[in-house]
Each structure stands twice: as structure tokens, then as C-alpha cells.
Amino acid sequence: MEYSEKVMDHFMNPRNVGEIEDASGIGQVGNVKCGDIMKVYLKIEDGRIEDAKFKTFGCGAAVATSSMATELVKGRTVQEALEVTNKAVMEALDGLPPVKVHCSCLAEEALHAALWDYAEKNGIVIEGLKPPVADVEELHHIEE
Ligand code: FES
Numbered sequence: 001m002e003y004s005e006k007v008m009d010h011f012m013n014p015r016n017v018g019e020i021e022d023a024s025g026i027g028q029v030g031n032v033k034c035g036d037i038m039k040v041y042l043k044i045e046d047g048r049i050e051d052a053k054f055k056t057f058g059c060g061a062a063v064a065t066s067s068m069a070t071e072l073v074k075g076r077t078v079q080e081a082l083e084v085t086n087k088a089v090m091e092a093l094d095g096l097p098p099v100k101v102h103c104s105c106l107a108e109e110a111l112h113a114a115l116w117d118y119a120e121k122n123g124i125v126i127e128g129l130k131p132p133v134a135d136v137e138e139l140h141h142i143e144e
Helices: 005-012 060-073 086-092 098-122
Strands: 025-031 036-045 048-057
Touching: 005 060, 025 098, 036 060, 036 098, 048 060, 048 098, 060 086, 060 098, 086 098
Parallel strands: none
Antiparallel strands: 025 036, 036 048
16 A cells, blocks of 8 residues: 555644644544544634644544644635545545545544534534534445
């Protein structure tokens, strides 16, 4: 299995690891198949993501994709953050081996779950955001 240099870099030196104490939204998803868990924290002010952090009990690809995903959403509006899909994250990392594609879904779904949490807490609707899943295996769009 080959990993791109960017994947290796984000795995060895992950950005944004940790938690945000007064997070505006927190999302957690797991994957029952591999047992990995991802938790994402977002700090949102005036509809813009000021900070994003993650903690994971997951594989290297999950670490790398979450590192990249949190980097990509920082500074964006919540609406723009929806464009940070697992595909976008994989492109930013110069690709992932096919068997690791599902790991990038963990990052995307945890991000969406955190946005959902933020929206619920603030009584707002984020257009296009679907209710979060507890387990990524519930998704049917995972292409491997
Ligand atoms: Fe479980 Fe990668 S193997 S997230």
C-alpha cells in the first residue's frame, strides 16, 4: 500500500489535535467495522469557523484526513465547510489507497456531526446538512 507524501506528513505531524473547551459544536462518529472513533470540535463565531480540533482513536489514514479536514475548514463559513467532503480532503492529500477511502468518511461525518450540533444548539438550519450518523457504515455513498 502506497501513501502520498502529504498523507505521511499529516499522519506524522497531525495538525489540530486536541479539544476545544468551549466548543460551539462537537461531533463524534465511529466505524463498527474497524472500531475506529473520531471526535471533532468546532469553534464558530458569526457563522465562521474560527478553530477546529480533533481527537481520534483511529488509523493513520483517519488521522491524516482529519488533520487535513480541520485545516481546510478553518476560516470558512459553516456553509462553505459543507464543501469539505471526503473527496475534497482526499484530493488535498494527493489521494488515499482505495481500501482507506472509508477512513476519510470518518473525518467528513464527524465534521458534519459537529456542524449539526452547533446548528441545534443555536436553533439554526444549515442548508444541505443531513442529520449525523453514529456509524459511518450506515452511509451508502462509500465508494471503495
Ligand atoms: Fe478505521 Fe481507517 S481503518 S478509520
